[in-house]
Amino acid sequence: MALQYRGLTFAAAATASIGEDDFSKDGTGVGQLWEPATGLLCDYLQAAASSSLRGAHVLELGAGLGAPGLLCARLGAARVTLTDYHPLVLERLRASVLLNLGAASSAAVERFAWGGAPPHCGAQPLLLGADLGVSERAAELLAAGVKACLAPGGVFLYAHQERRAIVREGEGKFRREDTDSALERLVAALRPLHCRTFYSRRVEDGLGERVLLIGFGEAASLAGMPDWREPSQEDLKNGNAEGWHESIAKRPRHEQEQV
Secondary structure, three states: OOOOEEEEEEEEOOOOOOOOOHHOOOOOOOOOOOOOOHHHHHHHHHHHHHHOOOOOOEEEOOOOOHHHHHOOOOOOOOEEEEOOHHHHHHHHHHHHHHHHOOOOOOOEEEEEOOOOOOOOOEEEEEEEEEOOOHHHHHHHHHHHHHHHHHHEEEEEEEEEEOOOOEEEEEEHHEEEEOOOOOHHHHHHHOOOEEEEEEEEEOOOOOOOOEEEEEEEEEEHHHOOEOEOOOHHHHHOOOHHHHOOOOOOHHHHHOOOOOO
């Protein structure tokens, strides 16, 4: 059965379904739509970055359903490459490209396992990803994938849902960690790239965690990326449904939040 999301149609795999045997050792499924990280990334692309996407070359890592990448193609990107490693995911991505963009589309689907040989398309100036570094090991592999695919001066735009582990202490007590160790590992592994948080919103799970929109790249490249906030009730009353955005370089330094 096809899935509708953001005005896009996503095909089901033509052969078999992706089952429990395809899950990674981290317990995360492959080929899935991970909300709310995917939603935040798509919100940003539609509201703030749509004008800068026209003519852009984009590569999505760990595409899964490929929503952000396909959205970029709809918004005018000149070339979009959707990458993943699982054969059923790649099959479904190719079918979704045909459904949404047609046979003449410049969008391509390539197999890419992080840490392996880079995709044939070569390094690209804009990389996308949503909720990929879910463990410290996954974060290390993701960093290797970013380094293999990011062109000099490029930006990796990444949406990440915080996950703070619950650890058991003495006397049977439990404590939630203060930080997200997987995200910390990703930031460390991607150095010397700079890191900026463009936006964060609370996840409605009762745990107080956030989903973050983060950019990795050279300082000048990140300064040229548009900043964004969601529309307020006042914005909506005034007919501004896209929210506010401007170059992050125009903001006071103390407002250029770091992870």
